[in-house]
Amino acid sequence: MLERTGYPEAGLPQPSDIKTIDLARLVSLVRRQGLVLASCVALMLLLAGVYLTLAPRSYVSAGQILIDRNLEQVTGENGTTSTSATDLEAQVLNQVEVLRSSRVAKAVARAENLMTDQQFLNPPPSFSQRVRGLVGMGPPPRPATLEATLDEVVGMLRANVQVDRMGRSSIIRVGYEAATPELAQRIARAYAEALLQDQLNAELEATGAAADWLQQRLAEIGESQRQASLAIEKYRQETGLTVGQDRDLTTQRINTLSNQLAEAQAETVRLRALSAQLKSVVEAGPESASNYVSLLGGTQADPAEIAALRNQVATLASRIGDVEAKYGADHPQLANLKAEKAALDNRIFALLQNLDEQYRTQYTIAQEQETGLRADIDAEGHSAGAISQEQVRLNELQQRSDALRSLYNSYLTRYEEAVQRQSFPIPSVRIVTDALLPENPSSPRTIIIIAAAVIAGCFIGAVIGLLNELRERGFRTGAQIRQQLGLRFLGYMPRLQLDAARPDESLRGAVRTALAPRMGRRWGAPLAETLKTTRLLLQPVADRGTAVLGILSVLPGEGKSTVALALAEILTASGARVLLIDADEGAGSHSGLPVRLLPSQLGDWRKVAAADPETGLVRLSAASPEAGSGDLSSVAMQKVLAEARGQFDYVILDLPALGTVVDAFSVLPFTDASILVAEWGRTPRRVLRTMLEHEPELADHTIGVILNKVDLGALPRFTELGGIERFAYRGERRRIGSGKEAAPN
Structure with a gap:
């Protein structure tokens, strides 16, 4: 038996039939689904062209309005007051909502007389209306509107007005979309003027209301202030007090007495200290009196006398010291000096x-004196307390009168400002850019529509292409065979177009043509290379003896009979003795091989085997009684295979499909190897992989896989970047064979 070549990548887990798409797969997908993508893009471009043709043209004219609260402060005192970011944000948003309001829309409608404007009331039909009109499904055209109500016009205006803030600035863009440039410009300018006039009217109304309210309040406050003044005068007459006068005199007297008391207390402290010092000196006696001559300086004594006393004390002390130093303490002069x-x-x-x-x-x-001052202060305090209650009441009346006077002056100032603003109103908005006449329509936008159509077409095409890829369940390349099955890939068999009347002759001619010299890259090269590869694999077994080969497929109709016949033809053409056994009972006429049912009395299978006189190929039907009547596990079939080993170089069995009957498994032990045939793009990968996983003997017995019915022209599109199929089969479109009626392989 031939050794099976395994591929390690097949042993890896296969999570699904669709792996992660990398760049190479993406390029291949685009190549395969290019027609779908192009068709979707073309369809969307066609729809875009229809839309651009039928959609009505509209124009947008827009101006710019500045919100500037500083304009209101031009005539005021606080003209330099700054506005916070939060207040500015609120002001701009408020003006945006005012522009969108029905109040401004009504002002625009009245200013431009839009209730009877035929151009405004009768716009061109929309795209959907035109489409329904073309297909005859729409309502009959309505007559032109001659006049509309104010509410209807307001609804139309609010539906088409465009109000946007320009970034984070205080500028508002006001635009209007209409069927004609002139109408769009006219209404856009009317909106700007309406906002300006609305601001003026609102300013006048607010200022007038404020002035009226202030005037009423001034009258009320003036009357209250007059009543307060009368109450003060009446209370003064009743009590004989003046506001703050008596209390101030008492306070002044108390302050004066307090100052005098402080001075008296200081003098008392000074005299007490001097008296205490002199008392201690007097108590010490006259012996040390000369040491305190300095105390006499603060008296009323003659300063000259005091100075003379100081000199005498100093002179005597000096003389006594000199005498004691010179003559001693017993000198007579010292006694005179001491005396x-x-x-x-x-x-x-x-x-x-x-x-x-x-x-x-x-x-x-x-x-x-200190005691007397204290008594005077206490007397003044009692006198001040006697009039405090009446003075407090008088002060309260005076304070209320002063407060009413200040409030009256404040309201009077504000009233004068309100009257001034009524005579000179300044709006908080101004037009910085007038709405211009638009030159180009704003919709439909050709570039955007075309770009959107291309993007939508690419998206739809990608979705359809992805669905096509997800629906792809068959094998397309040899790399898929090696990666997912772990089997040797023998080659591609192109789709053969055989003559249904003479399939054998058509196939024989195709094989001979494929084996012709200098085929190059033409359609015959894949067929010949696949058959040659299979022959080279079988050659070692044939050299040792007869090689018995089974041709298998999972599903019926995958072309294994054609592969078996083509392989037999090429082996016969190389000079080998070949026996082709048609063991596929269900193939019938689809196999292209004759089913020979001979009388049962003929027991020798050689008698029912048919030999081609031109090529020498011997064919036998397993349905004949001599070959076991279709029972592949019968003794007769075993006898046929045993006897054929000594007479033929190759025995090829066209076995039934594995997925429908089990006869093929019964004859596998009597064969040397098997070849699996899978139809290109049709045989489910999961089915074939599951079959090999559940039947490990079949996987070990299979030496390779052939992809049959390959469209060589489409094959490069399924190959990844760098695959040989992308270059070897580029441009192949021809199918082998000729004839009006074809039989599939």
């Missing part, structure tokens, strides 16, 4: 005693 110093001390002591008497007298007087 003189004692007389001087007595004199100073007498002066200090007099000064002590003076300070004690002054201290007593200061205490009495």
Whole structure:
């Protein structure tokens, strides 16, 4: 038996038949679905052309309006007041809603007399109306509208007006879409003027209402202020008080007495300190009186006398010190000096005693003065409390009168400002750009419509192409065979167009033509290369003896009979002895091989085998009694295969489809190898892979897979970048064979 070549990538798990699409797969997908994409794009472009032809033209004219609150402050005092970002945002949004309101729309309708404007009331029919009119499904054309109500016109205006804020600025874009450029410009300008006039009217109304209210309040406040003044005068007459006068006098007297009391307290403290010091000096006696001569400086004594006393004290002290230093303490002159110093001390002591008497007298007087001031302050306090209640009431009346006077002055100022603004109103908006006459229609936009059609066509085409790819369940390339089945790929068999009347001769001619020299890249090359590859695989077995080969397929009608016959023809053409057994009972006429049912008395299969006199190919039908009457597991079939091994180089069995009957599995043990035939793009990958997974003996017995009925012209589109099929079969369109009536392979 031939050794089977395995491919490791087939052992990897296969999550689904559709793997992740990479760049190469994407390019291949586009190549395969290019016609679908082009058709969808062309269809969408056609629809876009129809829309551009039937859709009515519309024009948009727009102007720009600036919202500037500083204009209102030109005549005011706070003209430099800044507006916060939040307030500015609210102002702009408010004006946007005002422009969209029915109030402004009514003003525009009245200003332009749109209720009877025929151009405005009778726009051209829409795209849908024109389409329904063309197909005859729409209502009959309505007569022209001569006049409309104000509410109807307002609804039309609000439906077509365009109000947008320009970025984050204070500028509002106001536009209108109409059937003609002139009408669009006229209504857009009318909207701007209507907003300006609405602002003026609103300013006048608000200012007038404020002035009237202020005038009423001024009258009320003036009367209240007059009543408050009368109440003050009446209370003054009843109490005899003046506002703040008596209280101020009392307060001044109390303040004066308080200051005097503070001075008296300070003098008392000073005298008490001096008196205490002199008292201590007097109590010390006259011996140390000379040491306190400085205390006499603050008295009324003669300063010259005091200075003389200081000099005498200093002179005596100096002389006593000199004598003691020179002559000692026993010198007679020292006694005279001490006697003189004692007389001087007595004199100073007498002066200090007099000064002590003076300070004690002054201290007593200061205490009495302090006591008197305290009594005066208490008396003034009691006097002030007696009039405090009446004074508080008078102050309350005066404060109320002052408050009413201030309020009256404030309202009077605001009233004058309101009257001034009534005479000179300034709106908070101004037109910065007038609406111009549009030159080109705003819709339909040709470039955008065409671009949208192309994008939509590409999207729809991509969806349809993706659905086509998802529906793709068959094998298209040899790489898929190797990757998903792990089997050797033997080659492509192009779709053969055989003559139904003579299929054998047509196939034989096709094989001979394919084997002709210098075929190059023509249609015969894939057929010949596939058959040659199969022959080379079988050659080692044929060299050792007869090679018994089974031709299998999963589903009927995949062309395995044609492959078997073509392989037999090429082997016969190479000089080998070949026996072709038609074991596919259900093939019937589809196989292209004759079913021979001979009398049962003929027991030798060689007698019922038919030999082609031209090529020498021997064919036998397994349905004959000599071959087992179609029972592939019968002794007769085993006998045929055993006897054929000694007489033929190759025995080829055209076996039934694996998915319908089990006869093919019964004869596999008697064959050397098998070849699977899968129809290009038709045999489900999952079915074939499941069959091989459930029947491992079949997978081990199979030496390769042939893709049959291949469209060589379409094959490059299913090949990834770098695949040999992209270059080897480019431009192939021809099918083998001729004839008016064809039999499929």
